Amino acid sequence: MNPFLLASRNLYRNWQRSLVTTLAMGLAGIIMILFSSLMDGMLKASERNATIMNAGELQLHLPFYLDDPDLYALIQGENQLLEKLTGAGVSASPRLYAYALAAAGSSSAGVQLRGILPVLEAQVTDIHKHLAQGKWLNDAAPYGVVLGRKLARTLNLRVGDEVVLTGQASDGAMANELYQVQGILKAVADDIDRGGFFMLAAAFREFTVVSEGVHEIAMKRSNPSVSLDRIQQEVQNVAGSYEVKDWRALMPVMARLLDMADSQTFFMLAITYMAVGSVILNAMLMSVFERIHEFGIMKALGLGPWQIAQLIFAEALLQAIVASLFALSLGGWLALRLQERGIDFSDTATNTSFAGIAMDPVWRASVSVHSLAYPIGFLIAMTLLAVIYPAIKAALIKPVDAIQHF
Amino acid sequence: MNLVGLAWKNLWRRKxxxxxxxxxxxxxxxIAVTFSGMGDYSYTNMINTSAKMGLGHISIQxxxxxxxxxxxxxxxxxxxxxxxLATLNGVEDSYVRIQGQAMFASAHKSVGGAFLAIDVNSERAEHNLFIRSLVEGEIFIKRWRGANETLSGIVIGQGMAKKLKLRLGxxxxxxTTDKHGDIVNGMARVSGIFATGVKDIDNSVTLLPIQTLRETIGYSADEASVVAVMIKDQRYTDKLLKLVQLRVSELGRNETEVLSWRETQSEVAGMIRLDRSSNQVSQILIGVLIAAxxxxxxxxxxxxxxxxxxxxxxLGMAPLSLFALVVVESVWLALMGLSVGVLVTVPWYLYMNRVGIDLSGSIGDDYSAGGVLIDPVLRIYLYPETILMILFTVLMLTLLSGLYPAWRAGRNPPIDSLKAM
Amino acid sequence: MLSVLRKQFSAILVFFLIVQGLLMVRMSIASDVREPENRASIMLRHIDDLWRGESSHSLFSMNIRTARYSRTLRLEGWSLGTDLTLVRILAPKKEQGVSSLKSGKHLYTYLPRVDRTIRLTSSMMMGSWMGSHFTNDDLVQESRREEDYNIAISYEGERDQQAIIEFTLMPKPNAVVVWGKVVLVILADSLLPLSEIFYDEDLVQTRKIVFSDFKKLGGEIRPATLRVIPSDKPNEFTEITYQLLDFGVPLEDNFFSLGQLKRR
Incomplete structure (x- = not known):
């Protein structure tokens, strides 16, 4: 007799028990799917968060620029380079840096000028979304600037106030100009908070008399599913002698901190799987041992041990499949909802950045083939493993013992 | 009828x-111990590390x-x-420090940075990140001038040493500017070099003996910029904050502000709040799983x-008694489960608390410098109330899970159930 | 942390340096002679006093050459006592009228282009002078050389067809100086300085100041030109040349006012 047919009849006959077992397995499957996609989401977010505020995923400089940032260490011919970089599969934002003195009222402070093109910058970082007050830079206000949080406090500046900037232009002359504060950032990272002075690239060039070239090109993959290493290689091919570094090399301590967090996440995932394993093991042991009496009778009726084992495996497999379908549909649906909406912690977290790492207060899941397939595969494998011991026990039991076993 | 005894027997019938x-x-x-333990440990660690950067858990400024x-x-x-503060219960130690910005110059170059002036005799390495990460030399050099001990020297970061081309000695x-805002300067010989692994810190922070600095900037022996208070248990920060405020205000003649690490290190506080919430989500999921x-x-x-x-x-047993029987069974189960849990978890907890899992292998071995700030070993630690919380939650989950089956048992019509076999 | 402070912006800083009045015209009044002096100390005191006076008025130009640019500024300055200094840029046109007033601890700069006066605190000054060819030693050197150094005459005689005296200055153990050694060469007959070479503690040369263009300034023969050359960048220098230097000019305190700052 076909073991599957017999198995499904058995399951149907004990429908309440089968339902309870299958639901427990299904729930375990749902939890695994939710957990895997939430953890995946967290891993993706940690990389994203490390790069989205300011660093970008890759940066291109003149060699040694990072050790000794110099106004004259310019990447020349940036327009052709930007085009080539786009061809290599990244969004790229050119940046200019200089140091100057900002003064307002009776206060003054050293600032780091950051000249950017807002449209391109928005393709690489989300800093424009981190304003505490006012508006981000736009071409309509050529002399509008956006300041870091602590800098604005030091200079006692509010949105709409004017600020005097004085510094040295590239020709050695003393430059000075008036700007209007257009926005003030939230906490980003200490150096930006204390000295970040964002301005349009055109205003930067006018102030510093740097007519061509940029200091830095920050990049982000256009397609996040391509590996960063591969993109970095392609960017390096295009970039020639320029130095291309990924965010890990740019922020080694941060990268290590995140790696630590990622290892912890894997550790948690492993423990969750163990918990799921225990639930399935539990369910399977119960569903066989509770019915050992029944199997004894079957054996008395002439079923061989192999057939009993086959039957038990068939039952387990059928339940696992139903549970998987249930988990996939309900768990998948929930995970997709979490991917869209996320879990919002913004009430609990007021500060949304830490040492240059954006902390997205919305925890989103990331649903992918493997965040669905691994939990289901684990569910089925675990079920089959869990049933080995009870199946052997049931197959080898003497009918007399089994009937007494009540 | 003794339900408690019957329930106990019932459980043992089905070993x-x-x-x-x-x-x-x-x-x-x-699982609950592992998850909460990871949280308790890492938050405490972060809070204590940030307190050790100079401002303490509570700082008086x-x-x-x-x-x-x-x-x-x-x-x-x-x-x-x-x-x-020394007599205040819960305060472990307090340190007097002067913090400020300065220019540091060698014959080759000058760089801007910050100094932390400390009283090295009262400072303990475990409360001072920089002392702990000393890689060369010593904190300051002690000399006896008559009966008075004087300290000289300056401890600088590895990055600054490289920039200024400085070695020990x-x-x-x-x-810097003195208390009146006038420019003053002082000379010190490098007595030690530290490496925390964080570039910004190693490039710009220095340690100075507080007495020497007081002379340079015109502070009296009774003046400083911060009193950093380290407390025994960071969870009592808020309670101690009030007590510290009270004690300081009793002095009466002082204009001060007493702040907790939550204010002086608001970024750390925000990050912990966020992480704690996401940890809670994981715990809820695990709880649902166990309940299932x-x-x-x-x-x-x-x-x-x-x-x-x-x-x-x-035989005449009331449905309510049956309901009660199953509930009592689940109470027994819960208690047994907790005992098993304690048996299994205690060795695991002890191992994870003392030894931990070294994750540095999976991260790369370039850890020597960053080791001070980033502990590559995954450890767990639980506060007593967290332990009680876990035991209580697991108990409640088990009882709640027992309610529906108990209701099912109580509702069984006798005729149908007799036919069931 | 503080990464901004670490960087330099040398145009303003050189300007502020001049304002500090510490480059050449050290405004402090010669102090009384206390200890018995050796010959070296007396000679060095003479050099220190070369640029000291109660009040001054000067016209000078500044020539800065770096690998990136070279430019020349013409400036006019007034000083009274140790606390009051006013400096104005006369050329180039782009920066003409920029003036700076140091009054005690406060430093004000008027920027005609934007018609604003900005105020800098002395703590701000700290962050701003680095990176130029001057060091903060130049800025805050108020004490006399003999207080900081043990001075010895290391050579006396003919060098490059000139009779010279070479002093070797070794810093005293607790002196607040960055140098490991300073070698000063002066002309034996006029006691005017020719060069000053600075070394680090490993006795590696780090920079050099060369004096030249000796002429009558403020009633006495003085070197009108001073050139600072960093040893690691021998092609760069900052040079100051005095066209006019008058000591003992009649100036009142109210000359050093914010109103005067804006006057073109």
């Missing part, structure tokens, strides 16, 4: 089932110093303050005993 269920409850305890730290804002009578001139496992076994055992319950009802 295997009971042990499976108890094991899965125990496993729930294990001049009003407005937090917004714009400068040397013209100082607090007075720091020795009185320290003395008053070489001199460095620092320039327990529900499964209890429900199965009720379904399977339909006939038994039918017989009992036919």
């Amino acid at each position: 295997r089932r009971t042990s499976i269920t108890a094991t899965s409850i125990g496993f729930g305890v294990f 001049a009003p407005g110093y937090m917004q714009s730290p400068s040397l013209d804002k100082q607090i007075h009578h720091v020795n009185d303050i320290q003395q008053r 070489k001199k460095l001139v620092y320039t 496992g327990v529900l499964n076994t209890l429900l199965m055992s009720v379904l399977e005993r339909t006939r038994e319950f039918g017989v009992m009802m036919a």
Whole structure:
């Protein structure tokens, strides 16, 4: 007799028990799917968060620029380079840096000028979304600037106030100009908070008399599913002698901190799987041992041990499949909802950045083939493993013992 | 009828089932301990590390110093303050420090940076990140001038040493503004070099002996910019904050502001809040999972005993008693599960607390420098109330999971159940 | 942390340096002679006093050459006592009228282009002078050389067809100086300085100041030109040349006012 047919009849006959077992397995499957996609989401977010505020995923400089940032260490011919970089599969934002003195009222402070093109910058970082007050830079206000949080406090500046900037232009002359504060950032990272002075690239060039070239090109993959290493290689091919570094090399301590967090996440995932394993093991042991009496009778009726084992495996497999379908549909649906909406912690977290790492207060899941397939595969494998011991026990039991076993 | 005894017997009639269920409850305890333990440990670690960067868990400063730290804002009578705090229960130690910005110059170059002036005799390495990460030399050099001990030297970061081309014993001139805002300078020889692994810190932070610096900037022996208070248990920060405020205000003659790490390190506080919430989500998911496992076994055992319950009802047992019986069974199960949980978890907890899992292998071995700030070993630690919380939650989960099966048992009509076999 | 402070912006800083009045015209009044002096100390005191006076008025130009640019500024300055200094840029046109007033601890700069006066605190000054060819030693050197150094005459005689005296200055153990050694060469007959070479503690040369263009300034023969050359960048220098230097000019305190700052 076909073991599957017999198995499904058995399951149907004990429908309440089968339902309870299958639901427990299904729930375990749902939890695994939710957990895997939430953890995946967290891993993706940690990389994203490390790069989205300011660093970008890759940066291109003149060699040694990072050790000794110099106004004259310019990447020349940036327009052709930007085009080539786009061809290599990244969004790229050119940046200019200089140091100057900002003064307002009776206060003054050293600032780091950051000249950017807002449209391109928005393709690489989300800093424009981190304003505490006012508006981000736009071409309509050529002399509008956006300041870091602590800098604005030091200079006692509010949105709409004017600020005097004085510094040295590239020709050695003393430059000075008036700007209007257009926005003030939230906490980003200490150096930006204390000295970040964002301005349009055109205003930067006018102030510093740097007519061509940029200091830095920050990049982000256009397609996040391509590996960063591969993109970095392609960017390096295009970039020639320029130095291309990924965010890990740019922020080694941060990268290590995140790696630590990622290892912890894997550790948690492993423990969750163990918990799921225990639930399935539990369910399977119960569903066989509770019915050992029944199997004894079957054996008395002439079923061989192999057939009993086959039957038990068939039952387990059928339940696992139903549970998987249930988990996939309900768990998948929930995970997709979490991917869209996320879990919002913004009430609990007021500060949304830490040492240059954006902390997205919305925890989103990331649903992918493997965040669905691994939990289901684990569910089925675990079920089959869990049933080995009870199946052997049931197959080898003497009918007399089994009937007494009540 | 003795329900408690009957329930106990019932459980032992089905040894295997009971042990499976108890094991899965125990496993729930294990997981809860691991998850909460990771949280408790890492938050405490982060809070303590940030406290060690200079401002303590609680810091006493001049009003407005937090917004714009400068040397013209100082607090007075720091020795009185320290003395008053020493007797406060829960305070481990307090340190008097002067923090400020300065230019540091060698014959080759000058760089801007910050100094932390400390009283090295009272500082303990475990409360001072920089002392702990010393890689060369010593903190300061002690000399006896008559009966008085004097300290000289300056401890600088590895990055600054490289920039200024300095080695141990070489001199460095620092320039800062004194309490009146005038430019003053002092000379010190490098007595030690530290490496925390964080570039910004290694490039710009220095340690100076507090007495020498006081002379340079015109502070009296009773003045400083901060009194940093380290407390024994960071969870009592808020309670101690009030007590510290009270003690300081009793002095009466001092304009001060008492702040907690939540204010002085608001970024760390924000990050912990966020991480704690996401940890809670994971714990809820795990809780649901464990509850599902327990529900499964209890429900199965009720379904399977339909006939038994039918017989009992036919013998005159009230449905409510049956309900109570199953509830008591789940209480017994919960207690057994907790015992199993404690048995399994204690060795695991001890191992994870003392040894931990070294994750540095999976991260790369370039850890020597960053080791101070980033602990590559995954450890767990639990506060006593977290332990109680876990035990209580697991107990409640088990009881809640038992309610539906108990209701099923109580509702069984006797005729149907007798036919069931 | 503080990464901004670490960077330099040398145009303003050189300007502020001049304002500090510490480059050449050291405004402090010669102090009384206390200890018995050796010959070296007396000669060095003479050099220190070369640029000291109660009040001054000067016209000078500044020539800065770096690998990136070279430019020349013409400036006019007034000083009274140690606390009051006013400096104005006369050329180039782009920066004409920029003036700076140092009054005690406060430093004000008027920027005609934007018609604003900005105020800098002395703590701000700290962050701003680095990176130029001057060091903070130049800025805050108020004490006399003999207080900081043990002075010895290391050579006396003919060098490059000139009779010279070479002093070797070794810093005293607790002196607040960055140098490991300073070698000063002066003309034996006029006691005017020719060069000053600075070494680090490993006795590696780090920079050099060369004096030249001796002429009558403020009633006495003085070197009108001073050139600072960093040893690691021998092609760069900052040079100051005095066209006019008058000591003992009649100036009142109210000359050093914010109103005067804006006057073109």
